[in-house]
Amino acid sequence: MDWIKQLNEAIDYIEDNLTGEISYEKISKIAGCSIYNFQRMFSYIADKPLSEYIRNRRLTLSAFDVLNTNERIIDISLKYGYESQDAFSRAFRNYHGVLPSIVRNETAQLKSCPKLSFQITIKGEKHMNYRIEEFPGFKVVGVSNRINTSSAFEAIPRIWEKAWQDGTMNAFMEFFQKVDYAPAGFLGISSGGQWGESEEMDYILGVTNYVDRPECTYVPPADGMEEFSYPPCKWAVFEANGELPEAVQQIYKQFYTEWLPNSGYELADLPVIESYMQDNHQEVWIALIKSENSKG
Template identity: 45%
Template sequence: MDWVERMNKAIGYIEDHMTDAMDYEAVAKIACCSVYHFQRMFSFIADVSLSEYVRRRRLTLAAFELQNSPIKVIDLALKYGYESPEAFTRAFQNLHGTTPTAARSTGIKLKAYPRMSFQISIKGAAELNYRIEELKAFSIVGLQERVSTNIVSTIIPDLWANAAKDGLFERLWEIRAVDHPMRGILGACADGDWGKNEEFHYIMSIVSQQSPPEQMIRRDFPGATWAVFEAEGGPEGIGEIWERLYTEWLPTSGYDLAYLPAIECYLPPAENNNELWVPVVKKGDKQEGL
């Protein structure tokens, strides 16, 4: 239950700081993972983004205050982090379908989003194929793009489509490290400032010992332990594995996520499957953040 306890403590921190500038790094630290992983984990489990959860909860609490106190709208807007009463009113109306002033009246319909809590849910017995790999330090070389976590599902497929048209994958294949276990075209989710601006770097890449060609970058990885999950089909299969990693494997595996980028590995079509490489540490082991 350690994982469940940490997630609920992270929610507790969020709830205790609803009227403060939200420190997502502190939240992720409580959950023992990077901000990027916490945001993805939260979205997969809750089916809503972390930022949207915070927005809904703040506007829920604001509605309660409007109906139960004489607080002014301008003071309420500032309390919940809005720069102006106008911005607060727009957000409030988008969620509740009415203005803050009208919300004080009896008979007005409002929406309430309750505090979230986590628990382990017993699901079906579908197998999840994985292995643990110990890798020495290695480097990837590829094309790096800045991506907002709010548009991941739409922008990344476009990045891959454009890369295919431009012949990126053929160029990467020519410089690959032939004998490395991570042997496909890679999609690495990486950034030392994970979560600060709700953005990260996505690198379409290959494991390589060569210097990066023009317009490409090189990123070095230290030696680490990796959990490697088999995913059938294309990107949809990888997406399913991400969800099962967070909701099924991680809570009971004896491992925590390490402070290193995770990597989606797309193997040659003849192999009929792909892989998700996730850096992990055994629970209780100390690790340094990026």
């Protein structure tokens, strides 16, 4: 897969629908990955959330309409997806610093968010420690939380905070007395929202309770926990050691902007797993398949 081509085609789709409905399912199909993975990829490449980019592009174009047409402001509001003129005026002022009615009648300074265009830039600023591992099937026990993909970055820290408060993490720690399997430590698993099926996803907190190897003993889930099974797959496992959340965020940014476009791999239709261990040692597990266009 030509990642840069797919990304730019997704941007073209967004651009063509700024005055209509933008479907995250359609974006995911164009990009060839889950909605959540696309949003994650976009945020690390563009340094802003996808929802913010779309909002800023609409507010940029709406300013041109206010300046250069005789359309009523209420009609411009509806054109760019706002339910009322008041809602549009608030968003317009938050972005541009001035009300649209003033722009129409007075000289005002406005902001502009240009259309994005992606290209590969080889930086090599920081090396990445990783391994490619053919890993057998494995099971995870834990708790699942249903969240909107558009608010995932805000919701996930609250899920971890709640788990420490309600005893969930203490229950996980009891498993460590029985098992020590990879992916190790506390796991944060981003699952679902795949290939146009849903704009929601599951975020799972858990621990590995079984790996399909002869030496591994199966440990059943505790009361109140679910069990999740994952098939054999090729995984890229990246070290993400250091202070959180910066260490993990840096790995994602390098992965999407430097490693993946040049790797000869595509994202597999499996969850992304973050493994949190002791002493600021973390790993990011990303499932891969060989690209059809790869020569390797």
